[in-house]
Amino acid sequence: MIKDNLQEVERRITAACERAGRNRDEVLLVAVSKTKPVEMLRCAYDAGTRNFGENKPQEIKEKYPLMEKDVKWHMIGHLQRNKIKYIIDKVCMIHSVDSVRLAEAINEEAEKHGIVMPVLVEVNVAREASKYGIMPEETETFIRQISVFSHICVQGLMTIAPFTENPEENRGYFRDLYKLYVDIKAKNIDNVNMCNLSMGMTGDYEVAIEEGATMVRVGTGIFGERFYSLT
Numbered sequence: 610m611i612k613d614n615l616q617e618v619e620r621r622i623t624a625a626c627e628r629a630g631r632n633r634d635e636v637l638l639v640a641v642s643k644t645k646p647v648e649m650l651r652c653a654y655d656a657g658t659r660n661f662g663e664n665k666p667q668e669i670k671e672k673y674p675l676m677e678k679d680v681k682w683h684m685i686g687h688l689q690r691n692k693i694k695y696i697i698d699k700v701c702m703i704h705s706v707d708s709v710r711l712a713e714a715i716n717e718e719a720e721k722h723g724i725v726m727p728v729l730v731e732v733n734v735a736r737e738a739s740k741y742g743i744m745p746e747e748t749e750t751f752i753r754q755i756s757v758f759s760h761i762c763v764q765g766l767m768t769i770a771p772f773t774e775n776p777e778e779n780r781g782y783f784r785d786l787y788k789l790y791v792d793i794k795a796k797n798i799d800n801v802n803m804c805n806l807s808m809g810m811t812g813d814y815e816v817a818i819e820e821g822a823t824m825v826r827v828g829t830g831i832f833g834e835r836f837y838s839l840t
């Protein structure tokens with residue numbers, strides 16, 4: 610089942626890339642495995658998946674030793690500063706940086722481990738009161754502020770678009786975020802390497818790819834519905 614789902618997602622990603630005149634290798638599929646048991650991650654792994662997304666430090670900590678060492682773990686959820694220490698040496702990227710204090714704390718932990726952590730800045734592109742993230746007009750200033758930290762490297766933007774039945778409703782938000790991404794990239798800010806745009810989930814990843822996503826985060830479409838923990 611997971612293997613079939615992956616094939617279907619892969620087919621749709623390829624088709625979306627073709628429609629947009631993009632190469633398939635410009636888009637990374639992150640399989641969002643939060644709340645799912647390791648057996649299911651293993652099925653995806655056996656079918657070729659290497660990039661997994663999780664939103665809870667505790668869950669990464671538990672799953673990490675049970676999976677192969679070539680798995681790349683992506684922290685995609687809201688992160689509390691006191692939990693950074695559990696994941697700093699396990700994840701390849703943190704997609705959800707939304708405050709200077711968080712960036713500073715990641716920087717400190719990364720320094721202790723002698724690494725530079727790639728991070729994305731979460732942008733609240735639809736200005737939803739319920740969502741985390743930096744407002745679009747504050748994003749450049751925010752990136753300039755956190756670019757001074759030498760043990761993190763800002764590598765792009767991330768957003769969680771509104772939940773909707775109709776993905777076309779999010780096209781404008783994806784387009785806005787792509788514009789912001791290109792604008793900030795053009796500023797060539799020191800210690801910032803704008804090369805990733807993480808947007809698109811099960812309901813809207815094809816539209817996100819058409820609008821320039823370089824990473825899509827797909828959970829339900831691969832692993833099926835989640836029956837507990839909505840976050």
Ligand SMILES: *Cc1c(COP(=O)(O)O)cnc(C)c1O
Nearest residue numbers: 641664685810811826827828829
């Ligand atoms: C859960 C989650 C996803 C995946 O959502 P699906 O709709 O199941 O594909 C993607 N991004 C983030 C940040 C999430 O928390």
